[in-house]
Amino acid sequence: MALQISATNPEHPALLLALPWHLPLERWPEEYLVPLPRGISRHVVRYARAGDEVIAVKELAERPALREYGLLRDLDRLGIPAVDALGVVTGRADPAGRPLEPVLITRHLGGSMPYRSMFETTLRPATMHRLMDALAVLLVRLHLAGFAWGDCSLSNTLFRRDAGAYAAYLVDAETGELHPRLSPGQRDYDLDLARVNISGELLDLEASGALHPSVDPVDFGTEICARYGSLWQELTRTSVYPAGKYHYIERRIRRLNDLGFDVAEMQIEHASNGDTVTFVPKVVDAGHHQRQLLRLTGLDAEENQARRLLNDLESWMATQEDYADGARPEVLAHRWVREVFRPTVRAVPRELRGTMDMAEIYHELLEHRWYLSERAQHDIGLDTATEDYVTHVLPRAGGTPRPLPE
Template sequence: MALQINATNPEHPVLLLELPWDVPLEEWPDEYLVPLPRGISRHVVRYARAGSEVIAVKELAERPALREYELLRDLDRLGIPAVDPLAVVTGRVDTAGEPLEPVLITRHLGGSMPYRSMFETTLRPATMHRLMDALAVLLVRLHLAGFAWGDCSLSNTLFRRDAGAYAAYLVDAETGDLHPTLSNGQRDYDLDLARVNISGELLDLEASGALHPSVDPIEFGMEICARYQSLWEELTRVSVYPAGKYHFIERRIRRLNELGFDVAEMQIEHSSNGDTVTFVPKVVDAGHHQRQLLRLTGLDAEENQARRLLNDLESWMATQDDYAPGDPLAARPEVLAHRWVRDVFRPTVRAVPLELRGAMDPAEIYHELLEHRWYMSEHAQHDIGLDTAVDDYLKNILPKARETLEPTTPE
């Protein structure tokens, strides 16, 4: 049987032909290999260079190789964070004519590390919790897409920091199955496997002395289940909001924030009965909101201020007719953000007279007004709007705040 390379890109077979396919992967010469950390795998896995790209090469039987290749392509079409499938090589034989196992080739995710390798370093417990949060997000996204992983572990997951965000990526889809939807039993089974695998790997690291002494392997395995369940409930609970109840959307965002997640994307679908809201979460690094707000709007604010303003910007964008995430013909976020600054942020801040602002900068003023609108809307059980909030803030809140800040003159 002749060597065959099934690839997603016509250019890849030419580059891949340069690799020594007549040599068992475990015996590949160092000149072809790239020394990168690997997780534990039941198969032989090596990183190699093909042209300007670094690839991951995994030996396995032909049928599971082709199946995993197609599953990874499906996940890519669904927008799920996973490694990119490049090719499957079959028909390999050694120099004596003996058959060799086929290989699955994926693109190495630049700047990534296996989760297991991250836990082998001296990480602070807070960072470990964020890593687990990112893994919980990945599991939720997979299950929402109808994908049952079947082998979630620290070795089968890559971690990458991208523009301040913590993201987890699926590496091994060999045991996975894609369905239209998953039952609660399928999700629970997948989650229980993740708990057992993760606790087992952490116990292994603990035995080797590589785990931070403050980390309890069993508790960490249980924690990811708890984080998953909280996130799943908050994300999958369908909310239908009648007209004028948009402050309920902010309540949903606040609950996600309290869980430790931020809203990466929000979708509002209009229906005859009301508006349904869908959120996509992410785990972010310190200072992420400051950088994001500055990039989108040019506004320089403190981290908590920036987070609050970005939430308001996201809510406002979702109500705009030309807001359609993923649509190349829709308005770009930068364009919508500029419109928000021009039509919403600046007019609202300017409504507060300069002599009443004191030492508050524009971002703090807007933050205060948003908080006041939130409390008034909660009390009224409908969105009162910014104009009403500004009027009440100027009349009832700001004068009292000024009296508190101004020093008293002794008699």
């Protein structure tokens, strides 16, 4: 069989052809390899250089290689933190014509470390707690997307520092399955596997003397279950609020944003005893809010401004009668700009705006409404908030953004 390279980028096959595919991976010469730390794997894995890129090459049978390649591409489309699939090489043979195993090629995740490399110096328990938090967040994100991992473990995860915390990335999707939605039993199975695998990995570290003496491997394996449970509850629970307490909705959205999740959908069902608000969180890529706001409204804003404006737009759309009838989001968004955004911003005198652009002014008004509503314990409305802001805040601030009072 002739050598075949299936790749996501048309430039990759030419770069990959220079690698010694006629040799088993464990016999590749050092000149092709990049000395990076590797985790434990049931397969032979090597890091190599292809042009300007560092790639991870893993030998496995053709069917699982193609399957994992497809799953990793699906996870990329869903915005899930995972390694990038670059290609699959099949039809390999040695100089004598004997067949060699196909390989899966992924892009090396810059700045990431396998967990065993991190334990070369004994990690403090606080650092290990952050690792468990990162892994729990990754597992929740996978489950929200309908992905059953089937082998959640420290070994199948890469960790990268993220502003004092850690971000976890899936590195092995071989046992995974993608469904429209996971059942509680599927999620529990994944979680139980994670608990057993993590405890076993930490027991192994304990036996080698690489584990902090105060760390109990079984307790840490159980910790991910508790962390996962509280996070899943916060993300998926149905909230029931009294009528008129719409600032409670914003409080919930803020908590979700603080956890690193964004509200992509929001459904409001009116009941006799209040409003039932169901949140469907979705993890999105960097710059998503800027692009989404620009597409829907034509407004160009910074990322955090765009997130804030989109949250307000979602809340407003859910109150419109034609929203439930299937009105197009673009139509509702332009109505929001015309009836809400522009009149509100224009209510702020130009001489008091200072250097603030329109998006920043609207953001400030939303923040002020939030503060006043929390103090009054009911939603005071945007018009009242704007009037108070113009009368009492802007004259003192001189048209520059300022922190809100506690």
